[in-house]
Amino acid sequence: MATAEQRTDANDVWLPFPPGEIEGLPDGFRYRHWDAGPDFPADPARCAFYVVPYMKGAEASLRPLPRMSRVRVVQTLTAGIEHMLPGLSQMPPGAQLCNARGLHDASTAELALTLILAALRDIPGFVRSQDAGEWRPDFRPALADKSVLIVGYGSIGSAIEDRLTPFECARVVRVARTARDTVRGPVHPLSDLSALLPTADVVVLAAPLTEGTRGLVGGDFLARMKDGALLVNIARGPIVDTQALLGELESGRLRAALDVTDPEPLPAGHPLWHAPGVLITPHVGGPSSAFLPRAKRLLREQLTLFAAGEPLRNVVATAGESGCA
Structure with a gap:
């Protein structure tokens, strides 16, 4: 929360969009695009509120932080903030790092459902047949009557379940870091995964990348998945051990639909490109027509709170606090 003195000393707001394109921004700030x-648009030392450019990579996003000596808020336009965590130690004590929880729920959940349906019904195979001018009807798995396990049940995981509801799944099972109850049913803790994996036809990864989830989907995890199951990753690539997944794909035991990979971008010639039973999209869960209006609404709401000295939403870390810097 900024004081009046801090806003007077450093009242620049850096936006990744031209400020004239965002209606309703509060007065009292100098908006920089x-x-x-x-080249920086102004002296970074005068920046009070920094909105991190979207999908520009960690190196570019972190570049101005060492010179932002009076920044009070760093706002990402992503739900994941792992790319900005190295910058916490460069932020002045008390500066807040906020994520974009809720911004990508609709778009990412929509892609998750798209990947599930496309992989189960073998849409890539039909596209290849179309390219070859071949008519190849066949039976394919349906989503109906399948058991779906969602690993990571935050706002995106919940939005995925919203979209699964009309598809007559046999059941949807929810897993998160800690157990809790929801109106839909229980959320199981991560410690239950071993027992739940063999029951799932589709496993959807929607968890944030943390030290606790990095490499979560390794050889043991994959070995416990049932034969023929589909792994869908719309979270972060390093949650999955790529070599372990390749082994399962090449054996034909599992299938995968991946919006994120490790490494990313996936280089030309990487064996994952041509592994059997895999569908790959290039990290496009967030970038859709749903992004811009929701991003502008988030920034307008956050800046209005900041101007009024009110607590911000989605604060995930504060510089200088134990364990953060």
Whole structure:
């Protein structure tokens, strides 16, 4: 929360969009447009509120932070903030790092459902047949009557379940870091995964990348998945051990639909491109027509709170606090 004195000393707001394109921004700030270009739009030391450019990579996003000596808020436009965590130690004590929880729920959940349906019904195979001018009807698995396990049940995981509801799944099972009850039913703790994995036809990864989830989907995890099961990753690539997944794909025992990979971008010639039973999209869960209006609404709401000295939403870390810097 900024004091009046702090807003007077440093009242620049850096936006990745031209400020004239966002209606209803509060008065009292100097709005600067910077989308990770080579030149800064103004002295970073005068920046009070920094909106991180979207999909420009960690190096570009972190570049101005060492000079933002009076920044009070760093706002990402992503739900995941792992790319900004190295910058916490460069932020002044008390500065807040906020994520974009809720911004990508609709778009990412929509892609998750798209990947599930496309992989189960073998849409890539039909596209290849179309390219070859071949008519190849066949039976394919349906989503109906399948058991779906969602690993990571935050706002995106919940939005995925919203979209699964009309598809007559046999059941949807929820897993998160800690157990809790919801109106839909229980959320199981991660410690229950071993027992739940063999029951799932589709496993959807929607968890944030943390030290606790990095490499979560390794050889043991994959070995416990049932034969023929589908792994869907719309979270972060390093949650999955790529070599372990490749082994399961090449054996034909499992299938996968991946919006994120490790490494990412996936380089040309990587064996994952041509592994059997895999569908890959290039990290497009968030970038859709749903992004811009929701991003502008989030920034307008956060800046209005900041101008009024009110607590911000989605604060995930504060510089200088134990364990954060």
